Amino acid sequence: MTSRRSFLGLVSAPLAASVTLSPFGLPGAPDDPVLMPADIGVRDDETFWKSLRKQFTIPANQAFFNTATLGSSPRAVQEAVTGSIQHISRNIADWDYKPDHENFFTGYYPEMPRRDQAATLLHCTGRDIALTQNATFGMNFVANGLDLKPGDEVVVTDQAHPGGRKGYDLRAKRDGVVVREIKVPAPPESPDQLIQLYLDATTPRTRVWAIPHISSSRAIRYPVDQLCTLARARGIWSVVDGAQSLGHVTVDVQAMGCDAFFASPHKWTLGPVGTGLLYVRPERQQELWTTLASSAWDDQTDLMLRLMQYGTGNLSLLIGLGVAVDFHNQIGSARIQQRDFALADQLRTGLATVPGATIVSPTHPELTCATTVYGLHGKTGGQIQDYLWERGQVRVRSMGDTVGVRHACHIYNSPADVDRALTLLRELAD
Numbered sequence: 460m461t462s463r464r465s466f467l468g469l470v471s472a473p474l475a476a477s478v479t480l481s482p483f484g485l486p487g488a489p490d491d492p493v494l495m496p497a498d499i500g501v502r503d504d505e506t507f508w509k510s511l512r513k514q515f516t517i518p519a520n521q522a523f524f525n526t527a528t529l530g531s532s533p534r535a536v537q538e539a540v541t542g543s544i545q546h547i548s549r550n551i552a553d554w555d556y557k558p559d560h561e562n563f564f565t566g567y568y569p570e571m572p573r574r575d576q577a578a579t580l581l582h583c584t585g586r587d588i589a590l591t592q593n594a595t596f597g598m599n600f601v602a603n604g605l606d607l608k609p610g611d612e613v614v615v616t617d618q619a620h621p622g623g624r625k626g627y628d629l630r631a632k633r634d635g636v637v638v639r640e641i642k643v644p645a646p647p648e649s650p651d652q653l654i655q656l657y658l659d660a661t662t663p664r665t666r667v668w669a670i671p672h673i674s675s676s677r678a679i680r681y682p683v684d685q686l687c688t689l690a691r692a693r694g695i696w697s698v699v700d701g702a703q704s705l706g707h708v709t710v711d712v713q714a715m716g717c718d719a720f721f722a723s724p725h726k727w728t729l730g731p732v733g734t735g736l737l738y739v740r741p742e743r744q745q746e747l748w749t750t751l752a753s754s755a756w757d758d759q760t761d762l763m764l765r766l767m768q769y770g771t772g773n774l775s776l777l778i779g780l781g782v783a784v785d786f787h788n789q790i791g792s793a794r795i796q797q798r799d800f801a802l803a804d805q806l807r808t809g810l811a812t813v814p815g816a817t818i819v820s821p822t823h824p825e826l827t828c829a830t831t832v833y834g835l836h837g838k839t840g841g842q843i844q845d846y847l848w849e850r851g852q853v854r855v856r857s858m859g860d861t862v863g864v865r866h867a868c869h870i871y872n873s874p875a876d877v878d879r880a881l882t883l884l885r886e887l888a889d
């Protein structure tokens with residue numbers, strides 16, 4: 460099947476100031492206009508972040524610190540998705556299946572302009588990415604797509620999220636692949652310690668290093684550049700789980716040197732729920748079989764298109780993803796990372812003054828990120844989570860009774876939100 464004219468141009472072009480952002484003729488919000496960051500005027504001051512906060516529909520009295528599970532899409536993204544759904548349902552009878560008609564679904568087509576746009580997040584070309592449903596798809600496409608033989612080995616960490624690991628466990632049970640699990644100290648002392656753990660687990664049979672860019676439950680930022688270089692020198696596939704990093708820290712897959720990188724833009728990139736990206740280094744693409752096969756399963760002219768053959772899919776989500784990518788790029792990855800890290804530093808500094816608080820995530824500056832995991836003496840993770848929500852409408856996520864909570868700072872959070880959380884923690888500690 461060939462690609463047809465699409466709606467991308469209607470929603471991904473820079474959006475005019477104070478517009479209702481309605482390619483589909485929907486009215487804007489009654490009180491505040493729906494704006495993109497460039498319309499607000501991107502600046503490095505608190506006024507900008509305050510104005511930006513109005514583009515999120517999280518109620519103003521709530522502080523949402525759980526982006527590590529799921530982000531909240533800005534209003535522009537919400538409008539693009541709902542507008543597209545309405546547009547398709549309204550105009551479905553008009554669809555004549557002729558080549559110049561726009562598509563109303565995805566799952567068969569190259570979607571090249573959308574891939575090119577999403578690829579800007581990773582600093583690669585659209586030809587080297589597949590649009591998937593989430594990170595789990597990406598991990599499985601690599602784990603299932605590689606020609607691994609019985610006895611071939613894969614190195615994983617004991618803290619890998621199931622969506623970054625279980626595909627290899629499946630291959631172990633089904634095909635006799637050996638999964639070697641690294642035990643990561645909580646917290647690790649240094650990047651070198653993590654690198655040494657990978658090297659120690661490696662044998663002549665090692666084919667894959669499964670590397671979390673930022674781990675889910677302990678928020679460790681791995682030294683991915685060094686790990687990918689070491690893997691490359693040994694002919695080992697470096698497969699980086701970017702579910703917690705894309706939209707949070709700057710990602711450049713070419714500078715990183717990874718063989719594969721997969722992510723869930725519905726977390727830190729604030730895209731619609733059910734969107735994913737998988738990058739594979741061009742030199743490695745031929746080594747992967749597709750897991751899901753449909754019409755273009757063996758297309759040799761577009762090797763990543765083979766990994767987008769999932770059957771009828773929701774085009775409206777891809778349209779929303781395009782707006783989320785624009786929203787992110789207009790602010791800029793570096794600025795977002797700086798803002799998020801500054802909020803997290805404020806939190807970690809404040810935690811040092813909360814009696815009985817212990818930070819479980821790393822404190823080594825090269826291993827930290829915008830997510831902090833901490834406990835409070837004598838309190839379970841569930842108790843901390845519930846207290847913060849019930850007393851102050853502050854949403855963090857419990858990481859289990861013995862560990863504590865995970866607290867992820869992102870662009871809709873403010874220094875005042877962090878202070879509010881710290882005040883509540885001090886109260887609870889008393």
Ligand SMILES: Cc1ncc(COP(=O)(O)O)c(C=O)c1O
Pocket residue numbers: 527528593594595596620621622623671673674675700702703723
């Ligand atoms: C590190 C990591 N990998 C993979 C996943 C799976 O993501 P998804 O459910 O979007 O596929 C998650 C989800 O939290 C994660 O944190």
